Amino acid sequence: MVMFNFTYQYTNSLLLDNHGRKINYLRLAVTDRCNLRCFYCMPEHGLNWLSRADLMSYEEMLRGCSLLVKMGIEKIRITGGEPFVRKDIMQLLTALSDLDGLKELSITTNGVLTAPHVMDLKRIGIRSVNLSLDTLDAARFFAITRRDEFPDVMQTLEQLLKHDIEVKINTVVMAGQNTRDIIPLVQLTKEMPVSVRFIEEMPFNGDGHSHSGIVWDYVRIFEEIRQHFPTIEKIVDPLYSTAYNYHVPGHTGDVGIIAAYSRTFCGTCNRIRITPQGTLKNCLYDDGVLNIRDLIRSGLDDAELKDVLLAAFNSREKDGWAAEHKRLANPHFHESMATIGG
Ligand code: SAM
Numbered sequence: 001m002v003m004f005n006f007t008y009q010y011t012n013s014l015l016l017d018n019h020g021r022k023i024n025y026l027r028l029a030v031t032d033r034c035n036l037r038c039f040y041c042m043p044e045h046g047l048n049w050l051s052r053a054d055l056m057s058y059e060e061m062l063r064g065c066s067l068l069v070k071m072g073i074e075k076i077r078i079t080g081g082e083p084f085v086r087k088d089i090m091q092l093l094t095a096l097s098d099l100d101g102l103k104e105l106s107i108t109t110n111g112v113l114t115a116p117h118v119m120d121l122k123r124i125g126i127r128s129v130n131l132s133l134d135t136l137d138a139a140r141f142f143a144i145t146r147r148d149e150f151p152d153v154m155q156t157l158e159q160l161l162k163h164d165i166e167v168k169i170n171t172v173v174m175a176g177q178n179t180r181d182i183i184p185l186v187q188l189t190k191e192m193p194v195s196v197r198f199i200e201e202m203p204f205n206g207d208g209h210s211h212s213g214i215v216w217d218y219v220r221i222f223e224e225i226r227q228h229f230p231t232i233e234k235i236v237d238p239l240y241s242t243a244y245n246y247h248v249p250g251h252t253g254d255v256g257i258i259a260a261y262s263r264t265f266c267g268t269c270n271r272i273r274i275t276p277q278g279t280l281k282n283c284l285y286d287d288g289v290l291n292i293r294d295l296i297r298s299g300l301d302d303a304e305l306k307d308v309l310l311a312a313f314n315s316r317e318k319d320g321w322a323a324e325h326k327r328l329a330n331p332h333f334h335e336s337m338a339t340i341g342g
Pocket of ligand 1: 034040041079080081082083108109110111130131132133170171172199200201202203204205260337338
């Protein structure tokens with residue numbers, strides 16, 4: 001049983017970076033472990049998993065999150081690795097859902113172990129879930145993820161919709177792998193109230209091979225969709241959206257395209273990340289700017305921790321290209337999305 005034995009006074013704050021951008025969104029990766037082996041994310045044998053001592057404890061996560069919410073974070077997304085492979089994850093989610101001042105708690109999952117928890121997610125107030133799904137074909141699912149779990153993922157989708165939880169399906173578009181899934185996935189939005197978002201592949205595959213460009217960028221993805229759905233129209237992008245959002249007239253759901261490799265959205269970036277071992281990242285493409293776990297373990301009080309965090313937010317790179325340029329001196333492209341809070 002996990003005990004969380006501290007309390008915080010909530011005061012509302014506005015957190016701005018050195019470029020005047022509001023920071024109000026934290027993506028917290030609770031584990032590096034995953035029950036799938038998507039080839040674009042990690043090698044078949046997995047990663048060098050973090051030891052339990054290296055992982056942030058739930059108490060440390062909650063302390064960091066509580067402080068960040070007081071500083072201005074309004075939305076937290078739990079990610080990983082796969083959040084549901086970490087023991088007692090519902091206890092952390094429940095404690096986070098009780099944080100004063102947190103406006104939105106959400107989760108990103110591959111859906112393999114999620115279905116039995118959907119009722120509890122609803123109960124603690126989770127209104128939106130990102131479900132990663134790269135294909136609607138069971139054989140291709142196996143080829144991409146190296147695991148035979150397609151039926152469980154579809155069951156999660158069904159449960160989420162049944163419980164009126166907003167679903168965003170995230171699909172990484174990979175040349176030669178799943179481009180023939182683009183149209184069936186858009187077709188899914190005809191009857192289902194889901195937002196299907198196509199994501200450019202990024203160079204975080206965990207196997208040491210950097211890739212120097214992509215064939216299926218956001219322009220080509222859109223062209224593919226437009227050829228099949230010529231009436232597709234642009235809709236208003238929500239504030240801070242990383243996706244270009246579209247709607248096919250007559251469809252229930254929407255379509256999004258995320259230029260994660262082309263990085264067209266950095267100018268409005270409102271997000272920070274904390275990895276499972278506590279590294280704070282100001283940008284997906286940076287090398288990490290400090291380690292919040294180590295700062296907590298060294299005994300810093302909240303005022304001291306806040307000062308260090310503010311200094312980090314005050315030295316954010318302008319965009320993902322600048323962040324990547326800086327780290328090229330020390331390239332870590334063997335990193336996996338599972339270790340960086342994807
Ligand atoms: N396990 C959870 C899930 O599957 O949603 C959360 C972690 S997973 C790393 C988060 C997202 O990152 C998934 O949608 C996954 O497809 C995406 N991802 C992983 N590697 C990627 C890459 N190289 N390029 C683009 N997206 C990637």
